[in-house]
Amino acid sequence: MYTFLLACNTSGSTTIWLEKNLDTANEERTEDNPFLDDTSEIEEELSEEPEEETEEFAFGEYWVGSRNVFFDTCEGRLEEVGIRVIDPNLREELETLCSACIAVYQVVVTPPFICGNQVPIAPTVWRGIILRSDNSLGVYSFSNTSQGYEVRELAIAQEYSGHWVYQYDATFQSFAYSVEGMIFFSDE
Numbered sequence: 538m539y540t541f542l543l544a545c546n547t548s549g550s551t552t553i554w555l556e557k558n559l560d561t562a563n564e565e566r567t568e569d570n571p572f573l574d575d576t577s578e579i580e581e582e583l584s585e586e587p588e589e590e591t592e593e594f595a596f597g598e599y600w601v602g603s604r605n606v607f608f609d610t611c612e613g614r615l616e617e618v619g620i621r622v623i624d625p626n627l628r629e630e631l632e633t634l635c636s637a638c639i640a641v642y643q644v645v646v647t648p649p650f651i652c653g654n655q656v657p658i659a660p661t662v663w664r665g666i667i668l669r670s671d672n673s674l675g676v677y678s679f680s681n682t683s684q685g686y687e688v689r690e691l692a693i694a695q696e697y698s699g700h701w702v703y704q705y706d707a708t709f710q711s712f713a714y715s716v717e718g719m720i721f722f723s724d725e
Contacts, residue, residue: 596666597724600642604718606651608709613651615658617720619644622663631663634688635677638665656709664691674701676720694720 600619606612619642622628631641642664649658665688667675674694679686694701700721707714 596640597722599723599725600644600664600720601723602644602718602720604716606656606714606716608652608656608712608714611652611655613648613656615651616647617644617662619664630686631665631679631688634679634686635665635667637667638677639668641665641679669693672696674703674720676701676703692716692718694718 598621600617602617604615604617606615622631622641622643627643628641632638635641644662644664646658646660646662649660650656651658663679663681663686665677665679667677669675674696676691676694677688678691679688692703692705694703700719703716703718703720705716705718707716
């Protein structure tokens with residue numbers, strides 16, 4: 538039994554494989570094909586294929602956001618305003634912890650308490666962002682501990698009409714709560 542296979546390459550030559558028996562010997566023969574000497578048309582057609590569109594996102598110098606925090610017995614709204622970290626030593630330390638972060642922000646959070654002054658709020662937090670391959674935004678939180686800063690993923694945000702929205706669940710002193718947040722990045 539004979540099997541013929543024909544293959545073409547971009548140089549214009551063709552390769553013919555003759556298999557006498559599928560389990561045994563292969564003989565290869567190469568010959569020039571005068572009909573394929575000019576491959577410029579093929580290469581031009583290949584280069585005209587549409588490129589996959591990628592959406593570009595700009596992340597400004599400023600972070601503006603809000604978080605609605607929901608406990609079983611109370612709720613509160615936090616406002617956030619921040620700027621990219623400018624202290625070179627702190628920026629280097631945080632970027633070392635989150636090498637994939639495209640920006641790190643120092644964010645001031647108000648008010649200092651929610652839920653009738655029962656839940657204290659950190660007045661300053663540090664956030665890193667990572668643009669993920671699916672165009673979602675990883676939001677990371679840096680915590681200052683006695684051993685230095687630690688980083689953890691806080692939420693995954695989705696772009697919606699020029700801002701980013703996210704949701705996450707957490708606990709405070711064994712009380713569960715949920716958060717709905719929004720971030721807007723600006724250069725002004």
